[in-house]
Amino acid sequence: xxSVCRREPVRRHVIIGARGLRGVCAGDGGMSVxxxxxxxxxxxxxxxxxxxxxDRDTLQIGVDPRRAxxxxxxxxxxxxxxxxxxxxxxxxVVSTARAYGIPPDATNRVLGLLASAGVLNDFPAHLxxxxxxxxxxxxxxxxxxxxxxxxxxxxxxxxxxxxRAAFVRVHGAxxxxxxxxxxxxxxxxxxxxCADGGRTVPADLAxxxxxxxxxxxxxxxxxxxxxxxxxxxxxxxxDGAQPDLAVLTGxxxxxxxxxxxxxxxxxxxVKADEAIGIVGPLVEPGISACLRCVDMSKAERDDAWPxxxxxxxxxxxxxxxxxxxxxxxxxxxxxxxxYIDGAGPRPVxxxxxxxxxLPEWQWRRRTxxxxxxxxxxxxxxAGTxxxAGTxxxxxxxxxxxxxxxxxxxx
Ligand SMILES: [Zn+2]
Numbered sequence: 024x025x026s027v028c029r030r031e032p033v034r035r036h037v038i039i040g041a042r043g044l045r046g047v048c049a050g051d052g053g054m055s056v057x058x059x060x061x062x063x064x065x066x067x068x069x070x071x072x073x074x075x076x077x078d079r080d081t082l083q084i085g086v087d088p089r090r091a092x093x094x095x096x097x098x099x100x101x102x103x104x105x106x107x108x109x110x111x112x113x114x115x116v117v118s119t120a121r122a123y124g125i126p127p128d129a130t131n132r133v134l135g136l137l138a139s140a141g142v143l144n145d146f147p148a149h150l151x152x153x154x155x156x157x158x159x160x161x162x163x164x165x166x167x168x169x170x171x172x173x174x175x176x177x178x179x180x181x182x183x184x185x186x187r188a189a190f191v192r193v194h195g196a197x198x199x200x201x202x203x204x205x206x207x208x209x210x211x212x213x214x215x216x217c218a219d220g221g222r223t224v225p226a227d228l229a230x231x232x233x234x235x236x237x238x239x240x241x242x243x244x245x246x247x248x249x250x251x252x253x254x255x256x257x258x259x260x261x262d263g264a265q266p267d268l269a270v271l272t273g274x275x276x277x278x279x280x281x282x283x284x285x286x287x288x289x290x291x292x293v294k295a296d297e298a299i300g301i302v303g304p305l306v307e308p309g310i311s312a313c314l315r316c317v318d319m320s321k322a323e324r325d326d327a328w329p330x331x332x333x334x335x336x337x338x339x340x341x342x343x344x345x346x347x348x349x350x351x352x353x354x355x356x357x358x359x360x361x362y363i364d365g366a367g368p369r370p371v372x373x374x375x376x377x378x379x380x381l382p383e384w385q386w387r388r389r390t391x392x393x394x395x396x397x398x399x400x401x402x403x404x405a406g407t408x409x410x411a412g413t414x415x416x417x418x419x420x421x422x423x424x425x426x427x428x429x430x431x432x433x
Contacts, residue, residue, distance in 0.1 A: 065145065166182075191268045193270045201233050268291065272355075302372055305358055310404055374390060
């Protein structure tokens, strides 16, 4: 499949020259105006970007300046944009436009400018063959979003293909775990299982998770039913295979964490209690900071941290309201998908945590670099430059580094 070359997203509102068609685009073109690559594709304006008129002669594609481009001096050639729905190859676009009185040179020029601005997709014909109609229709917003977010030129096909090949096991089926499982399934992840040995209680219920009918029944089975309601094609049965990613939403389980580290299974820690939601770290064993790395860093700031940690158990009820659970689950799912998609920047939960403290409702990131003494090996890897940098601990938007709690005299 030919596609627009990977390029930086168009983040500027680009005005194409006022006298005739003249291109000034953000970034490299990557596609010849009438070259072989263009001829081989069925160009379509990226789904989610609307053609809008700025004035009689200027067509803007997209609304937000961070996505939009504008073409000035189009004249009759503006009609070419209406032909770019993925149903015609470039030659057919040219011949159809010619029937409207638009010269081939002008049509090719418009195609080239749109392609170089990153707003054209190669129509993903193979994806349409691979996905059943109902699934293609349901995933259309995922495809459109991925195509814009990652500046892919394949209509999101690569992203969906990765999700369709992924297996995620979610540990814990409480308010957060059940939501994460359904979010990932709805986003196109083909296999999502949930590991939880408990039964549903009223405090587990959540709009995207367990329901009233699940109360008293196994939470695992309730999550599978919740997944089937939104994504019936998703495989929820767990045959014990090693997942591509584990999401840890339940009580901390030292044995499970040790097994994940031993088997080199990437895992994402998620929790919300004490009216604080925390997503991360995303642990790639031996590459990014593990949970022990984080604890060792915390212990350096608070001598009593290991003792405190040893006494922690799950509070009942947890101080995690419905909206905090949903917000935490949504961001955790986003980080999981960022890892699975493997495009764009490295997930920010690697070597860090994203934290939401109520009542501020503002996500902040804390940096947790691999600890040099931890036996997970990420510290050594970081020292040799194999772990990507994640910015300094004092970069903008960072939460204040934690330490001992504020002292109160009795
Ligand atoms: Zn470690």
